[in-house]
Amino acid sequence: MATFHDYDSGDFYDELFAPDRTPRPGARLLVAKIESLPPGDLAMRQKAAEALLLKMGITFNVYGRQEGAEKIFPFDIIPRIVAEEDWRQIESGLKQRIFALNAFLQDVYNDKKILKDKVVPADLVLSSRTYRRECEGFTPPRGIWCHVTGTDLVRDRDGLFYVLEDNLRCPSGVSYVLENRQVLKRTFPQVFAASRVRPVDDYPGKLLEVLAHLAPEHVQSPTIGVLTPGIYNSAYFEHSFLSQQMGVELVEGQDLVVADGYVHMLTTKGLKRVDVLYRRIDDDFIDPEVFRADSLLGVPGLMGVYKAGRIAMANAPGTGIADDKVIYSFVPKIIKYYTGEEPILANVPTYICGNDQDRAYVLDHLDELVVKAANESGGYGMLIGPHATAAERAEFAVRIKAEPRNYMAQPTLSLSRVPTIVGNQIEGRHVDLRPYVLYGSDIYVQPGGLTRVALTRGSLVVNSSQGGGSKDTWVL
Amino acid sequence: MLSRVANTIYWMCRYIERAENVARFISVNVNLLLDMPSQGGRQWEPLVLITGDQELYEKTGYSDYSGESVVRFLTFEREYPNSILSCLAAARENARSIREIISSEMWEHLNQFYLEMTHDENLPVALNEPDRFFKIIKMRSHLFTGLMDSTMSxxxxxxxxxxxxxxxxxxxxxxxxxxxxxxxxxxxxxxxxxxxxxxxxxxxxxxxxxxxxxxxxxxxxxxxxxxxxxxxxxxxxxxxxxxxxxxxxxxxxxxxxxxxxxxxxxxxxxxxxxxxxxxxxxxxxxxxxxxxxxxxxxxxxxxxxxxxxxxxxxxxxxxxxxxxx
Structure with a gap:
C-alpha cells in the first residue's frame, strides 16, 4: 500500500517534499503520520471522506452533460501545506492587488484618469464586453466594488507564486474550503492539531460583516439575502451553504419584486424590504430591463433601485472589467499607478492578441502557449498548446485571427505538485491555489483557500468541470 | 418567511408522507394475499385504484395487474409522479432548495433515503421480500418525521x-x-x-x-x-x-x-x-x-x-x- 517510499516528485516544485526527498518543515508531521499508518489505512480514510461528502450531498452539477447530472467534487485527503513565510507574501500581495483593482474600477467608471494618462489603453477598456456603461458615474456604497474576490495563484518550477487570473465577478469554491476542512479534521485529527493550522471557519462571519457594512446608514438591522440562480446552478450548494452559515435568506429572482422604489421579498406575510444582496448571478442576468432581456433569473427594475442607493449589491455590477483576461496584463501597471508600489505578486507573462506583434508571436508559438478567451471562465474556451492536437491549434488560430481582442496567451507553466492518492499509489499531481479575499471596512484574506488539483496524470487543468478535484489547504 | 420556501417545505412533507403511504398500501396487500383462500383474480388492481391513476398505469405501458407490475409501477416507476421513487426524488429536490431552512440531519437522511432507493438491486428485494423492504421505507419516513420534530425549530x-x-x-x-x-x-x-x-x-x-x-x-x-x-x-x-x-x-x-x-x-x-x-x-x-x-x-x-x-x-x-x- 501507499507510502512515500517510492514517491517521485519529478522535475517539478513539490509542495510537500524538498528536492532532496525530505519532507518540507511544515509537512514533517503529516508525512510521518501517513508513513506510520497500517497498510490500507490511507485508502480507507480516503473512502470514508468521500462517503461523508456524498452523504452531506456536497455535489455540483456538470454543464454540457445530461441535465441535472450530479457529482461529488473529487477530494483528496492529503492536504497542501503553505509555509508561514510564503503565506505572508501571498496575503500582502493580494491585499495590494485587490486594493488597486478596486481603485481601478472606481476610476474607469468615473474620472477615467488611468485611461487619460494612457497607462491602460482606453479602447481596450471601453471595447470590453464586461465594461458596463450603465455603471458610469456611479459610486457604490462605501466606494467598494469587489467585495468578494478569488484570485488564482500558481507556483512555477522556480518556487515563486504567480497570479494566473483574478476573479472579481462571482468567484465560487469557498464552501469547499470550509467543508474540506471539516472532513480533514476528522481524517487527521492529531496531525491537524499538532501542526497548528490557521482556521478558515470565520469566513461566513466575515462575509456577513462585509455585507452588513454596505447597508444604508439609517437601517438598523439590514435584511440581507443571497441571490442564487437556483438549484440547477453548479454552485447552488455553495449559495445555500453560505446563506445557512450566515443565517440570511437564500432568494431566487422569482422571490423578489420591485415595488415603491425598493426591492422586496415575497413572504408568507406579504412583502419584506431587502437592503443588501450578495448576488451570485452574473451581471448579464440580474435585471432583464437593463441587461439581457431574456433573463428569467433576475429581478426587473433591480438596477434602478441599486443606482438610487436603495439596495446594495456585492459584488457591484461592472466588476468584470477588472478580471478581463486582457486587462489582466496591465494589472502590474495598475498596482503601480494607484499605490506607487511595485507588485508583491508577479503576473504570468502575457501576450495580448489584440497587439499585432504579440499576436504574430502567439500564432507562431501555439504549441508552447496556453491561450485563453478574455471573458470565459471555468476552463472553457481555453487551449493548452503543448497538449492540443494540430487540428485544435489550427482551429484556435482561426478564432484568434477572427477576434484578436478576445484572446491572450501565456507560456505553459510547470505548476507545482502535491502528493495525491491515485488508486493504491501516491503520485504527484499539479495544483493551483485560490485564496478568497473580502473587502469591507478592511481587506481580509482567508488563510488557506481552495487548492484545486488536476487528477489526471500530467494534466494542468484543475477546473472541477474538467476533471479537477480539491485538497484542503493548511496555512501554518 | 419566503413564500417559495413555505411552498417547498409544505410539498416536501407531502411527498414523503405520500411515499410512506404507498409503502403501506403495498405491504398490507402482501399480507392480505397470504391470508386469502384463492390466488389469482384481481387482488392487486385495487392498489392502483386507490391512487386514482389507473389511466396513467395503462398509458405508461402496464397492461396486466400482476403483483410484479403493480409493485414496480407504484414503487420504482419514474414516469409515474406518485411512485415511491418519484415522491422521494421530488422531496429531495425540494429539500435541496431549502437546505438552509431544514436541519442538516434532515437533509442528510433524505438524501441518503433517496440515493439508496435508486439502486438497481432494490426491485428483486421488493418483490421477494416485500415485508422487509416496505417496512424499511416506512421506518425511514418515520425517522425523517422524528428528525424534523427534534432537530428543527x-x-x-x-x-x-x-x-x-x-x-x-x-x-x-x-x-x-x-x-x-x-x-x-x-x-x-x-x-x-x-x-x-x-x-x-x-x-x-x-x-x-x-x-x-x-x-x-x-x-x-x-x-x-x-x-x-x-x-x-x-x-x-x-x-x-x-x-x-x-x-x-x-x-x-x-x-x-x-x-x-x-x-x-x-x-x-x-x-x-x-x-x-x-x-x-x-x-x-x-x-x-x-x-x-x-x-x-x-x-x-x-x-x-x-x-x-x-x-x-x-x-x-x-x-x-x-x-x-
Missing part, C-alpha cells in the same frame, strides 16, 4: 411542513377506507365472514391502527373500523386528528386565535373541522361511505388550494405593482 417553516404532512395523511387514510368499500361491493356474500374481518384488519394494519383499534373497540366490525379511522380523536392517522392538527398549525402561522378565521385557508379548514365535530358514523353510512369520503377528498383539495393562494402565491399589491410596469 418549531417555527413557521415547521408548521407549514406539518400542515403538508397532515393534509396528505388525511387524504391517504380516506383512500384506504374508500378502496375497502370498493372491494366489498361486488362481494356482498363475503360480508361478516372470516375473510371480511381479515380484510378489515388489513385496512387497520395499513394505517398502523390495528393494535390501537383493538384497545378501543376489541371486536372488528366494519362500522367501528370506519368510525375509528375517520373520527377517533387521538389516533395520529385518523382523519379528524389530522384535520385538527393541521388547524392548530395554521393558526400558529397566522397568529389568529383558535376558533377564528383570518384567511380563506383557515375558513375552509375550520369549517371541515366543525363539520367533523358534528357528524357521526351513522350519518356517514346513511350518506354512503364512498360519497362521504369523496366529498372529504374534494374539501382537502380546496384547503390545499386556499393555503396556496393565502401564503404561496402572494402578489404585490396591484396599486404599487402597477407603477412598475
Amino acid at each position: 418549531h417555527g413557521e417553516a415547521w408548521n407549514f411542513a406539518r400542515i403538508g404532512m397532515m393534509v396528505e395523511r388525511a387524504d391517504k387514510t380516506s383512500r384506504i377506507l374508500d378502496v375497502k368499500y370498493f372491494m366489498l361491493l361486488p362481494q356482498f356474500d363475503l360480508v361478516n365472514t372470516p375473510i371480511d374481518s381479515i380484510q378489515w384488519a388489513a385496512v387497520l394494519k395499513s394505517a398502523s391502527a390495528f393494535e390501537m383499534y383493538r384497545k378501543e373497540h376489541h371486536q372488528i366490525a366494519p362500522r367501528q373500523v370506519a368510525n375509528f379511522l375517520i373520527f377517533d380523536h387521538s389516533f395520529p392517522r385518523s382523519i379528524r386528528h389530522c384535520v385538527n392538527k393541521a388547524d392548530i398549525c395554521l393558526h400558529r402561522i397566522s397568529g389568529s386565535p383558535a376558533g377564528s378565521a383570518g384567511n380563506s385557508a383557515e375558513k375552509l379548514l375550520g369549517r371541515l373541522k366543525a363539520d367533523m365535530e358534528y357528524t357521526d358514523i351513522e350519518e356517514v353510512l346513511a350518506e354512503g361511505m364512498h360519497e362521504y369520503l369523496d366529498g372529504l377528498q374534494t374539501r382537502l383539495n380546496r384547503i390545499d388550494t386556499a393555503i396556496g393562494t393565502t401564503f404561496f402565491n402572494i402578489q404585490p399589491l396591484p396599486a404599487t405593482a402597477g407603477q412598475q410596469q
Whole structure:
C-alpha cells in the first residue's frame, strides 16, 4: 500500500517534499503520520471522506452533460501545506492587488484618469464586453466594488507564486474550503492539531460583516439575502451553504419584486424590504430591463433601485472589467499607478492578441502557449498548446485571427505538485491555489483557500468541470 | 418567511408522507394475499385504484395487474409522479432548495433515503421480500418525521411542513377506507365472514391502527373500523386528528386565535373541522361511505388550494405593482 517510499516528485516544485526527498518543515508531521499508518489505512480514510461528502450531498452539477447530472467534487485527503513565510507574501500581495483593482474600477467608471494618462489603453477598456456603461458615474456604497474576490495563484518550477487570473465577478469554491476542512479534521485529527493550522471557519462571519457594512446608514438591522440562480446552478450548494452559515435568506429572482422604489421579498406575510444582496448571478442576468432581456433569473427594475442607493449589491455590477483576461496584463501597471508600489505578486507573462506583434508571436508559438478567451471562465474556451492536437491549434488560430481582442496567451507553466492518492499509489499531481479575499471596512484574506488539483496524470487543468478535484489547504 | 420556501417545505412533507403511504398500501396487500383462500383474480388492481391513476398505469405501458407490475409501477416507476421513487426524488429536490431552512440531519437522511432507493438491486428485494423492504421505507419516513420534530425549530417553516404532512395523511387514510368499500361491493356474500374481518384488519394494519383499534373497540366490525379511522380523536392517522392538527398549525402561522378565521385557508379548514365535530358514523353510512369520503377528498383539495393562494402565491399589491410596469 501507499507510502512515500517510492514517491517521485519529478522535475517539478513539490509542495510537500524538498528536492532532496525530505519532507518540507511544515509537512514533517503529516508525512510521518501517513508513513506510520497500517497498510490500507490511507485508502480507507480516503473512502470514508468521500462517503461523508456524498452523504452531506456536497455535489455540483456538470454543464454540457445530461441535465441535472450530479457529482461529488473529487477530494483528496492529503492536504497542501503553505509555509508561514510564503503565506505572508501571498496575503500582502493580494491585499495590494485587490486594493488597486478596486481603485481601478472606481476610476474607469468615473474620472477615467488611468485611461487619460494612457497607462491602460482606453479602447481596450471601453471595447470590453464586461465594461458596463450603465455603471458610469456611479459610486457604490462605501466606494467598494469587489467585495468578494478569488484570485488564482500558481507556483512555477522556480518556487515563486504567480497570479494566473483574478476573479472579481462571482468567484465560487469557498464552501469547499470550509467543508474540506471539516472532513480533514476528522481524517487527521492529531496531525491537524499538532501542526497548528490557521482556521478558515470565520469566513461566513466575515462575509456577513462585509455585507452588513454596505447597508444604508439609517437601517438598523439590514435584511440581507443571497441571490442564487437556483438549484440547477453548479454552485447552488455553495449559495445555500453560505446563506445557512450566515443565517440570511437564500432568494431566487422569482422571490423578489420591485415595488415603491425598493426591492422586496415575497413572504408568507406579504412583502419584506431587502437592503443588501450578495448576488451570485452574473451581471448579464440580474435585471432583464437593463441587461439581457431574456433573463428569467433576475429581478426587473433591480438596477434602478441599486443606482438610487436603495439596495446594495456585492459584488457591484461592472466588476468584470477588472478580471478581463486582457486587462489582466496591465494589472502590474495598475498596482503601480494607484499605490506607487511595485507588485508583491508577479503576473504570468502575457501576450495580448489584440497587439499585432504579440499576436504574430502567439500564432507562431501555439504549441508552447496556453491561450485563453478574455471573458470565459471555468476552463472553457481555453487551449493548452503543448497538449492540443494540430487540428485544435489550427482551429484556435482561426478564432484568434477572427477576434484578436478576445484572446491572450501565456507560456505553459510547470505548476507545482502535491502528493495525491491515485488508486493504491501516491503520485504527484499539479495544483493551483485560490485564496478568497473580502473587502469591507478592511481587506481580509482567508488563510488557506481552495487548492484545486488536476487528477489526471500530467494534466494542468484543475477546473472541477474538467476533471479537477480539491485538497484542503493548511496555512501554518 | 419566503413564500417559495413555505411552498417547498409544505410539498416536501407531502411527498414523503405520500411515499410512506404507498409503502403501506403495498405491504398490507402482501399480507392480505397470504391470508386469502384463492390466488389469482384481481387482488392487486385495487392498489392502483386507490391512487386514482389507473389511466396513467395503462398509458405508461402496464397492461396486466400482476403483483410484479403493480409493485414496480407504484414503487420504482419514474414516469409515474406518485411512485415511491418519484415522491422521494421530488422531496429531495425540494429539500435541496431549502437546505438552509431544514436541519442538516434532515437533509442528510433524505438524501441518503433517496440515493439508496435508486439502486438497481432494490426491485428483486421488493418483490421477494416485500415485508422487509416496505417496512424499511416506512421506518425511514418515520425517522425523517422524528428528525424534523427534534432537530428543527418549531417555527413557521415547521408548521407549514406539518400542515403538508397532515393534509396528505388525511387524504391517504380516506383512500384506504374508500378502496375497502370498493372491494366489498361486488362481494356482498363475503360480508361478516372470516375473510371480511381479515380484510378489515388489513385496512387497520395499513394505517398502523390495528393494535390501537383493538384497545378501543376489541371486536372488528366494519362500522367501528370506519368510525375509528375517520373520527377517533387521538389516533395520529385518523382523519379528524389530522384535520385538527393541521388547524392548530395554521393558526400558529397566522397568529389568529383558535376558533377564528383570518384567511380563506383557515375558513375552509375550520369549517371541515366543525363539520367533523358534528357528524357521526351513522350519518356517514346513511350518506354512503364512498360519497362521504369523496366529498372529504374534494374539501382537502380546496384547503390545499386556499393555503396556496393565502401564503404561496402572494402578489404585490396591484396599486404599487402597477407603477412598475
